[in-house]
Amino acid sequence: MFEPSQADVRRFFCGVYAKLGQQAALEPIEVLAGQWIERHPEYHAELADLNAALQAMQGPGPGQVQVPPRDNPFLHLSMHLSISEQCSIDQPPGIRQAVELLTARRGSVHAAQHEVMECLGRMLWESQRSGRPPDGAAYLDHVRRRATAD
Structure with missing residues (x-):
């Protein structure tokens, strides 16, 4: 079973978002992820900054607020992708x-x-x-x- 780390998931979705912006070729799983990314424009800012996404895994810095898991774009998109995959098979x-x-x-x-x-x-x-x-x-x-x- 493939078990990506939290950083792997963030790299994947940020990478897909970057490829969408560049109109680069996508792997089949990236096409599916891209469709969900396009349906969630409210996440585009987080997806556009991989370094910030990776740094956010360390928790909030001074004066910052922790994002509740339900508001985590990477978790949300991962769940869309998981459900789509479950349906496909x-x-x-x-x-x-x-x-x-x-x-x-x-x-x-x-x-x-x-x-x-x-x-x-x-x-x-x-x-x-x-x-x-x-x-x-x-x-x-x-x-x-x-x-x-x-």
Whole structure:
């Protein structure tokens, strides 16, 4: 399993953003990341400055405020990318159909993914808290419930 460091993730997204600006050729995973970057112009300033992004990993300096994780553009974009990849390979089995149904109900893949992020974040939090592996079945169940709720 590929486990990039926090710095690797920041380098990746900043690199994709730079390539988008230069209209450079992108690898397939970069194309997907670029689509999510383009849907989040509020993150472009952070993505434009790799050095600041790497330095921010060390925490706030004097007089600065720590950014809450939910406002972390790198985490947010990583979750979009993870959900897109999960759907592309249908892992856990059934996630593609559940996200497609949620997308149809919300009228937007972007809005649907934001809801799926809540389910994904919950699964990861519960896994960390319990010390057990992530529960893909519970995650899928949460997404399905959102997709079928009135």
